[in-house]
Amino acid sequence: MQVPIVLFWFRRDLRLTDNAGLYHALTSGFPVLPIFIFDQEILDQFPSGPDRRVEFIHQTLSGISQELQALGSTLVVKYGKPLEVLQTLTEQCEVRAVYANHDYEPAAIARDQKVANFLEEKGIAFRTFKDQVIFEKKEVVKDNGTPYRVFGAYRKKWMSTLSDFYLSSYPTEKYRQNFLQTDTQPIPSLESMGFTPSGDTLFPPAQLPETIIRTYEFTRDLPALAGTSRLGLHLRFGTVSARELTRKAVELNSVWLGELIWREFFMMILFHFPHVASRPFNLEYEHMAWINQEDQFERWCNGTTGYPIVDAGMRELNATGFMHNRVRMIAASFLVKHLLIDYRWGEAYFAQKLLDYDMAANNGNWQWCAGTGCDAAPYFRVFNPETQAKKFDKHKEYIKKWVPEVGTSAYPSPMVDHAFSRERALKTYKAALNKARGIAEDNR
DNA sequence: TGAAATGTTGGGGCG
């Protein structure tokens, strides 16, 4: 004898509070069975060994599972292909609907389309909701209905569209009794999915550091300070609510609010221009004659370029899965402009290493640095790594933390000359544009 | 959310 239920499918929204899709599931009139699927096809591409992001998800799911257990319910966690897992579950249980939150990355959209087709065949509703952003898709577009390409204009419209309506929380905790009452199910171990625990179970806290946010614009560029929120990881996996953060940002600091709007800007860009996932937003830069020298890329990855601020950043990334935002810009600019290595190489490296990796933000910011992106830094803006270090790490506190041998014979000399590299970058970018425009004229 | 090159201004030394 089976009771009809609905599923809530956790993806990038790993929290029980203020969760749009979960709220709608809990108020559907049917008991809710929450599920999470470790996507085997994605995880199998990852190298075996420790993976901090998988561990973070695993740890978070354990917490959710315990909370549900205390309510007499459970979280069902599976390791497999989403479609197959859903097929099995819909055979085992009488599922009336599947609830989830919107996911905007191209691969996620394709996955959800397949799931939607399957569920439709079975006569099961697939109900999805906006949750990870304040405004999605076409909610903030120009008056003529086309997407913005300039951040300042987008922000203005975003701000004028904002109202309390968009920021109010979904009171999921009021409906906790609507989880399906059932026995606890175990969560697959990291080992069973091909990973080994790293032994480091510490992650940045999911609370907004109010003091840091209040003074954000005065401290955000100083990598030696803890002057940034470090909430990227939590925004990525939905362990904080975007609505709650935005409410606080409105209250505390419009500059920091701007960072949240940048996040939505790049998500909007990826949604409307999915080609950016693999190609430059500005297609003229497909004509860039990247040098792409592997041994140079390796030195950048390892943090042995001979430019201390770049090396400090890369070593921080390699050691912790985090890099301070100012240093991300300097390191990215160096790879792209000084070494003339395709921004996609750097993008892929950050994707592999960053705990807070988010496709839209990573892609948007790399393209911003490379000058290939939407409303990007102009190509001729070339960071001087030494000037940047003097400005933002005057006393070399950050540099010495990550590059202790700086100033000794153990530290390499600069792998490329700044003045030379700068000139070379300017010439190469200009040549790419000339080529693109020449071809465009031929086609007329 | 640059940096470098070039241009302008104005104070002070000096003949």
Next chain:
DNA sequence: ACGCCCCAACATTTC
């Protein structure tokens, strides 16, 4: 006294 030069400081332009 005055013009000239130097050059730092600041502003503008260019990449």
